[in-house]
Amino acid sequence: MLKIHQFQSDSNRKLTPSHPPPSNPRAAAAAKTPGATEPKKRGRPPSTSASVQSTGKKPKRSSTFADLTFYLSGFGRDESASLAELISRNGGVVESQIPDPAAPAPFTPSPPAGAPCTDPDPAEYTRVVTPAAGRTLKCLYASAIGAPLVTPAWVKESVKALKALSPGSTPPGSIISRGSHHGRIHRGEGPDNGGGARLFAGLALALSGDDGFHKQFGALLTHAGATIVDSNELIDDDEEEANRCDLVVVQESALERKGFKGSTLRRAAERHGVPCVWHPWAVESLLAGDQQGADGFLAVK
16 A cells, blocks of 8 residues: 655745655665665656757758858748748858849958959859749749859758859759850940949830839849830930930730830830830840840830
8 A cells, every 4th residue: 555755844944855764675675775876767768959959959050151152032931931040150140132223242352462443243142942944033033143043952061061062063953054244245334333334234115114123133133234214204305314215115914015006104204215025025035144135025116
């Protein structure tokens, strides 16, 4: 029959258990022996946290992607979060939106000894990670500035190698586009942002579309070297502005398809002899790395 141990106390003593002496002679002797330990108890070992049990240790951190900025495109929420965590843990920075063209570079790498100080070329510190090349804003941004398009495999192989792999040392299929100033070219003496003339350098473009189109596509075209002019000045018959406007780029949407032909901007462009093209003209030009002819994209024929 189990005995219930009760605790007794009084004002002069600590709480002490009241129970009969041990019946096991060895246990009694061990209790009297200085430095003796209690007999080991059988049972399950103490539980540990799930993360320690599964991995044994915390994930390692490194500076593999130090000074690199990443943009993720074409992934689901979970895969995107996993990639962002991997990149951040290894020193990279993950941005959710393409940068404002007017914003300063996130950092300025130190030039080699004796070399002149110049603005950093975004193509050198930017990587766009995507499962496949597409017409997303971030993939087009890579084309605009000449940055590499890479797959998640490139990220993981770089982490294993403890360095951002070059195209020559990367497993086949891990790099979709090497970049290498793919966005540079061909014509004009426009702004170079530290990396030479861009595809639309020397072009002055007016935009027609919703607010998001003006903000996002305008930023993309600016990164590609274009100068965005105020369409209102074209409408107001500002001769100086009209004379330097090369094209009106129109958002190809149901709303613009329905309303642009009768708009005041279209009439002003026609009056000043400025061609109007749907925005896929710029998209296809960026993907091809060469300015496409406007005839196949005319918004007004």
